[in-house]
Structure formats: structure tokens, C-alpha cells
Amino acid sequence: MNFELTEEQMAVQQAARDFANSELLPGVIERDSQGKFPHRQVKNMAELGFMGMMVDPKYLGGGMDTISYALALEEISKIDASAAVIMSVNNSLVCWGLEKYGSIEQKEKYLKGLASGKKLGAFCLSEPEAGSDATSQKTTAVKQGDHYLINGTKNWITNGGSADIYLVMAQTDPQKGYKGISTFILEKGMKGFTVGKKEEKLGIRSSDTHSLMFTDVKVPLANRISEEGFGFTFAMETLDGGRIGIAAQALGIASGAYELALSYAKERKTFGKAISQHQAIQFKLADMATEIEAARLLVMKASRLKDQGKPFSQESAMAKLYASQVAMDVTIEAVQVHGGYGYVKEYHVERLLRDAKITQIYEGTSEIQKIVISRNLLR
Ligand code: CAA
Ligand code: FAD
Numbered sequence: 055m056n057f058e059l060t061e062e063q064m065a066v067q068q069a070a071r072d073f074a075n076s077e078l079l080p081g082v083i084e085r086d087s088q089g090k091f092p093h094r095q096v097k098n099m100a101e102l103g104f105m106g107m108m109v110d111p112k113y114l115g116g117g118m119d120t121i122s123y124a125l126a127l128e129e130i131s132k133i134d135a136s137a138a139v140i141m142s143v144n145n146s147l148v149c150w151g152l153e154k155y156g157s158i159e160q161k162e163k164y165l166k167g168l169a170s171g172k173k174l175g176a177f178c179l180s181e182p183e184a185g186s187d188a189t190s191q192k193t194t195a196v197k198q199g200d201h202y203l204i205n206g207t208k209n210w211i212t213n214g215g216s217a218d219i220y221l222v223m224a225q226t227d228p229q230k231g232y233k234g235i236s237t238f239i240l241e242k243g244m245k246g247f248t249v250g251k252k253e254e255k256l257g258i259r260s261s262d263t264h265s266l267m268f269t270d271v272k273v274p275l276a277n278r279i280s281e282e283g284f285g286f287t288f289a290m291e292t293l294d295g296g297r298i299g300i301a302a303q304a305l306g307i308a309s310g311a312y313e314l315a316l317s318y319a320k321e322r323k324t325f326g327k328a329i330s331q332h333q334a335i336q337f338k339l340a341d342m343a344t345e346i347e348a349a350r351l352l353v354m355k356a357s358r359l360k361d362q363g364k365p366f367s368q369e370s371a372m373a374k375l376y377a378s379q380v381a382m383d384v385t386i387e388a389v390q391v392h393g394g395y396g397y398v399k400e401y402h403v404e405r406l407l408r409d410a411k412i413t414q415i416y417e418g419t420s421e422i423q424k425i426v427i428s429r430n431l432l433r
Pocket of ligand 1: 139143177179180185186187188189212232286287290291293294367416417418419422425426
């Protein structure tokens with residue numbers, strides 16, 4: 055498989071790198087400390103075309119490939135993993151499924167706004183008692199004439215407070231188990247739709263995570279995506295692509311921490327020489343760089359397979375499983391290389407360490423990725 059980047063892909067990578075350094079780096083520590091959503095920065099990302107990167111230009115997207123998307127996410131995650139998850143959810147969990155399975159009317163009405171970044175999206179699968187065990191959805195959608203009435207609670211929804219448009223999985227026929235799950239497009243402000251409290255988190259603190267409550271929310275039939283009963287397959291297919299985004303986020307967190315550790319190691323002196331001249335530090339850097347390279351190849355492979363229209367479920371799970379572990383390993387070592395300075399906010403690596411952990415949890419925990427991988431191996 056050829057992983058050489060095209061000129062276009064390199065241009066996207068450079069644009070994301072420049073944007074991250076000029077627009078995301080200033081204030082990143084304060085936004086993290088205060089849990090402040092990066093509204094202005096997300097608007098700027100939209101202007102650069104980063105909120106609907108893979109969507110067809112006819113729906114106001116960037117028409118780019120998955121590799122370009124992963125490269126951009128990596129660069130943004132190096133500096134601000136919160137901005138990265140906001141971008142990742144809008145691109146791969148919301149725009150992707152709407153473009154692939156939405157009706158022409160739904161695309162006109164919702165996708166254009168989302169892909170251009172004028173609107174922000176959220177993906178609502180998890181519930182208080184249905185996280186990993188995603189088939190045990192309790193939210194219901196009952197058909198009544200020309201609409202459905204939706205009742206239930208969703209948990210942990212990224213962009214939950216800031217989004218305009220929400221893709222919500224709900225049971226239209228609970229007797230059928232996961233074959234009775236369907237997907238609906240909800241808009242903020244619909245009667246009976248309440249945004250719950252914002253979670254106080256360990257990391258990705260400037261992204262907003264909320265529970266959502268639905269009480270008799272009246273949703274037109276026209277807002278159901280595809281057929282009744284297609285919702286679980288819809289969610290699983292969406293997550294296959296989403297996991298590439300989170301793998302790229304994890305890769306970015308790791309490479310951001312590594313770059314900081316490398317440059318610090320060359321500057322900091324102990325016992326009369328730069329710490330980069332102590333073999334213990336050199337070996338840490340060697341391990342970090344090797345793991346990052348391996349993670350990058352897995353992310354590239356899953357992206358390339360997706361771009362080629364080949365199966366990539368197993369590869370995206372492998373990329374996420376591995377890259378998220380690398381993010382943990384590398385950020386811990388990056389703090390170590392910084393010594394005491396690594397433990398305080400000013401040097402950024404403590405934030406990257408806190409941000410790394412979520413990549414092993416959301417869009418399927420590491421244990422769930424192993425289930426996906428082993429089922430593919432044993433099939
Ligand atoms: N593509 C298409 N269909 C798929 C699929 C895929 N990748 N994976 C499973 N399915 C289908 C199966 O084929 C099966 O259908 P059939 O019976 O018709 O063949 C159906 O879905 C049920 O599959 P399983 O029997 O495998 O279901 P399961 O209960 O054993 O669960 C699971 C499978 C992989 C563990 C799944 O529940 C899962 O992925 N759980 C994790 C949920 C998750 O990732 N949530 C993320 C929420 S979003 C988020 O987190 C965003 C964020 O933070 C930013
Ligand atoms: P559980 O499923 O209860 O798992 C608890 C532990 O048991 C985990 O270690 C898990 O790996 C393990 N476990 C469970 N089942 C098995 C098994 N069969 N074999 C082995 N081990 C198992 N969800 C959305 O729908 N949309 C979002 O936008 C979104 N954003 C999120 C943002 C944040 C910050 C967080 C924390 C979560 C977000 N989630 C979102 C939810 C996330 O996807 C779930 O938290 C995740 O899937 C795990 O579910 P759970 O929390 O219920 O843990």
C-alpha cells in the first residue's frame with residue numbers, strides 16, 4: 055500500500071497545522087481550565103472547510119478524501135484535542151451518515167448547513183444504560199400519523215449543548231431488539247427536547263458533553279433516516295468511519311506530546327549536558343517515535359481502504375485500539391521527559407495526557423475494539 059501523500063493532501067495538512075498554531079494554540083490552556091467551548095475557533099474551522107471535509111461540494115462540503123481528513127484531525131489534535139472532537143463528530147458521525155443515507159430533502163435541509171459549518175451536529179447513541187451494549191436502547195419513537203413521538207434520555211453527547219442538529223437512535227419496535235432501532239433528525243428547540251447538565255471532565259474539557267432528555271418530542275416522519283429498523287446498522291457503519299477520526303485524534307495527541315518532549319529534551323540541561331544526551335531519555339524518544347509511526351500507518355491504512363471503497367471495519371478498530379494506547383504511553387513519557395515542568399499546565403503535556411484517556415473510551419472502548427477485531431478474525 056502506497057502511503058505517499060499527494061500535493062493536495064500535504065496542502066490540507068499544512069493548512070491545518072498553520073490554523074492550529076495560529077488560532078487554536080492561543081488560549082488553549084484557559085479554554086481547558088475553564089471548560090470553555092471554542093465557538094470562534096469552530097467558526098474559523100468552518101470557514102477553512104474543516105467541518106464537512108468529505109462531503110460532496112454540491113452539499114457545500116470539501117469533497118476531500120479520508121486521508122486528508124485524518125491528516126487535518128491529527129494536526130488539530132496536536133494542539134487542541136477538544137476542537138478536534140467537535141470537528142470529528144460533525145464530519146464523521148453526522149455529515150457522513152446524512153450524506154450516505156439521508157433523503158435529498160434531508161440533505162438540502164440539514165446537510166448543507168452542517169457541511170458548511172453554519173450548523174453544528176451531534177450523534178446520539180449512548181444512553182445511561184446503553185454504552186458499549188448499544189443494542190439495549192431504551193429511547194422510543196412511536197409513530198402517530200405524520201410524526202413520531204420520541205421519549206427517553208441520551209447520555210454523554212458531544213456537542214450536546216452547542217449543536218443545532220442531532221441524529222438520535224430510538225426504538226420504533228422494541229420487540230425486534232436491535233432490528234427495531236431507527237435514526238431520526240432532531241433540531242434543538244423542538245418542544246420537549248431538553249439539554250441536561252454539562253459534564254465536568256478529566257480531559258477534552260472545552261468540548262461540551264451533555265445528557266439530553268426527550269419528552270414527547272414530535273418529529274416529522276420526513277426526519278427519519280432511511281427505513282424503520284435501519285438505525286443500528288446506520289450507527290455501526292457510521293462508527294466504523296468515526297473510529298478513524300478518533301484514531302487520528304489519538305495520533306495527534308501523541309505526536310503533539312512527542313514534539314514537545316523532543317524539543318524540551320534538547321533544551322533542558324542536567325549534569326552538564328542536555329537531557330537528550332542521557333541514553334534513558336534518548337530511548338524514551340525512540341520508543342515514542344516508533345509507536346507513533348506504527349499508529350500513523352494503521353490510521354493511513356484504514357483511511358486508504360475507506361477511500362478505496364473496501365471493507366475497513368477491522369482496520370479502523372485496530373487503528374483506534376492501537377493509536378489510543380500510543381496516546382496514553384507517549385503522553386505519560388512526555389510528562390516524564392519534562393520532569394516537574396511536565397506536571398504543570400504551562401507546558402501543555404499534562405493536558406495532552408488528560409486528553410489522551412478519552413480516546414480509549416469513546417466511539418467504543420478498547421475492549422469493544424477488541425470484540426470488533428476478533429469477530430472479524432473469527433468470522
Ligand atoms: N457495520 C454494519 N453492521 C454491523 C456492524 C458494522 N460495523 N457491526 C455490527 N453490525 C450488525 C451485525 O451484523 C448485526 O446484524 P445482523 O444480525 O443482521 O447480522 C447487528 O449489527 C448486531 O450486531 P452484533 O450482534 O455484533 O451486536 P452486539 O450487541 O454484539 O454489539 C458491538 C456489537 C460491536 C459491541 C456494538 O454494540 C458496539 O459497537 N458497541 C460500542 C458502541 C459505541 O461505539 N458507541 C459510541 C457512541 S458515539 C461516541 O462515542 C462519539 C464520541 O464520543 C465522540
Ligand atoms: P460501559 O459500557 O458500562 O463499560 C464499562 C466497562 O466495561 C468498560 O471498560 C468497557 O470496555 C467494559 N465492557 C463493557 N462490555 C464489555 C464486554 N462485552 N467485554 C469486555 N468489556 C466490556 N456517545 C454518543 O452516543 N455520542 C457522543 O457524542 C458521545 N460522546 C462522548 C463523550 C465523552 C467525553 C464520553 C465520556 C463519552 C461519550 N459517548 C458518546 C459515550 C461513549 O461512547 C460511551 O461512554 C462508551 O461507549 C462506553 O460506554 P459506557 O460509558 O456505558 O461504559
